[in-house]
Amino acid sequence: MDPEHELQRVLRDERLDVPVRTGAEWSMVAAARRRRHRNAALAAGAVALLAVLGTGGGIAVVQMGSEEPAPRPSPPVIQNPTHAPNPPHGTQRPDPQGGQSPGTPPQWIPPGGTGGGDRTEQPRRTEEPDPRRTSESPEPSILRRPVETAPSESEQETAPPDGDATAPNSPSDSEPEKQQETSPQETAPQAPSGGSGSGTGQQNTPGG
Amino acid sequence: MTAHSPAVPAAETPGMRLGNARRGDMAATEDDFAEFVRVALPGLMRYGHALTGNPHDAADLVQTVLEKVGARWSRIDDNCQDPTAYVRKAMANAHISRWRRTRKETLLAEFPDVPSVPQQDRLENEPIWEALRELPPRQRAVVVLRYYEGLSETEIADTLGVSCGTVKSQASKAMSALRKRLDSQAEGGDA
Numbered sequence: 001m002d003p004e005h006e007l008q009r010v011l012r013d014e015r016l017d018v019p020v021r022t023g024a025e026w027s028m029v030a031a032a033r034r035r036r037h038r039n040a041a042l043a044a045g046a047v048a049l050l051a052v053l054g055t056g057g058g059i060a061v062v063q064m065g066s067e068e069p070a071p072r073p074s075p076p077v078i079q080n081p082t083h084a085p086n087p088p089h090g091t092q093r094p095d096p097q098g099g100q101s102p103g104t105p106p107q108w109i110p111p112g113g114t115g116g117g118d119r120t121e122q123p124r125r126t127e128e129p130d131p132r133r134t135s136e137s138p139e140p141s142i143l144r145r146p147v148e149t150a151p152s153e154s155e156q157e158t159a160p161p162d163g164d165a166t167a168p169n170s171p172s173d174s175e176p177e178k179q180q181e182t183s184p185q186e187t188a189p190q191a192p193s194g195g196s197g198s199g200t201g202q203q204n205t206p207g208g
Numbered sequence: 209m210t211a212h213s214p215a216v217p218a219a220e221t222p223g224m225r226l227g228n229a230r231r232g233d234m235a236a237t238e239d240d241f242a243e244f245v246r247v248a249l250p251g252l253m254r255y256g257h258a259l260t261g262n263p264h265d266a267a268d269l270v271q272t273v274l275e276k277v278g279a280r281w282s283r284i285d286d287n288c289q290d291p292t293a294y295v296r297k298a299m300a301n302a303h304i305s306r307w308r309r310t311r312k313e314t315l316l317a318e319f320p321d322v323p324s325v326p327q328q329d330r331l332e333n334e335p336i337w338e339a340l341r342e343l344p345p346r347q348r349a350v351v352v353l354r355y356y357e358g359l360s361e362t363e364i365a366d367t368l369g370v371s372c373g374t375v376k377s378q379a380s381k382a383m384s385a386l387r388k389r390l391d392s393q394a395e396g397g398d399a
Contacts, residue, residue: 003336003383003386003387003390004355004383006390007355007386008338008339008355009336009354010337011258011352012336013331015331016254016258017250017253017254017257018250018253018254018257018266020249020250020253024245025242025243025245025246025248025249026242028241028242028245028249028271028275028278029238029278031271031275031278031282032238032241032274032278033278035275035276035278036279039279044283103209103271121260146344206380
């Protein structure tokens, strides 16, 4: 028995026909219409859901951006009341070597600025104003070392100076370490300051 | 008794005109689809019967596919040169997919389905028909498309979305299974 021949015979047989009722095509049309409406409703629901999700996500992003913390303000600077107040104007810079080295003119450093010839050293810290500078008049140097802090500065100030005759009115709390910061050749002549205070009237005259 | 005066027809706005045009297009599309179904339905039912081996499964398959095709009829009619071939292609693929889906189902029990009116399967006595029903759906689709539709191997591959090599291998397996089944039935009949 040849399968191909049998297949051709059976597949052409009339018994393969399935009777169809009259008007079945309109049932198909109605079913297709229902399916089309269902697909449209699903598509509309999906679009609405996407719109809601997108709007919610955008609002969340905006809120997150507006909730960024404000930058912290710098902590207030506390002045040490134990030291004599510095004059508001620029201060003198006595010889940091502990005695007036000859030929080192006093340097007058305006407030808020460094001396013109002051090229020594380390960059000045600008984050916080040093309370010591404003409170101590006869400081040998306004420029601080970067590592110095307020408590450490107080310790240095209490230590007696190393034989330095910086200025007649310089208080005992002058800082010998700071005196070493400026080299004699870098000090500029200082303009006398007329302000009150212990260290205001001093002048380190050259040679003397 | 109140007299209902006829409402004055409102002037047509552009939106109303567009809606009416769309409804008109939709009605024309549905009429076109109904005409297509009326002409092609007997052939599709016969084809479905050959594909599934069961007239009830054939009706279910044809209705499912025509429902999907009708929802997109305007696009199919514009793009396809032969919508009947497109529908037959869809029926073959739907039959294979359905068979894969139902194969995973586990039958817990077989219901003794006794029909009220005994209806004899008209092709039940044909051994080739029984052998054809036992083939896997893809092999049966290849055989039906080849011997019922008269398609070539390339056309069958395009219809089923497979390669020509797959069509050849499936056809070879189907024919060897049919031959083996027919031989066994002939030997059993002879014995």
